Amino acid sequence: MKVGTYAVDARNGKVGRVMAREGGFVQLRPPGGGVEWDCPPEVLTAVEAGEALRGLVREVNQERRLP
Incomplete structure (x- = not known):
């Protein structure tokens, strides 16, 4: 993976x-x-910037649900 690209950690699904x-x-x-x-590195999968944005939105939404 090149520096600056986005990837998914298959262990936890985080982007x-x-x-x-x-x-x-x-x-x-x-x-x-x-x-x-x-x-x-063997558990990483490259993703496009759009998928990275979806990951960010998921994180923000999750944080807003926490007490």
Whole structure:
């Protein structure tokens, strides 16, 4: 995965933007910003920007539902 592209972490279904590769992992950041997480490259699937936007909308909607 190239830095700047979007990918889905198959372990949890989260969409993230590829920020870097470090120590055998790909570092992803949520589309709206936030804390990066490490993901093994073999469980990543590339997605288009539209899918990344849908992931951001899902996250925002979920946050609004929390007490």
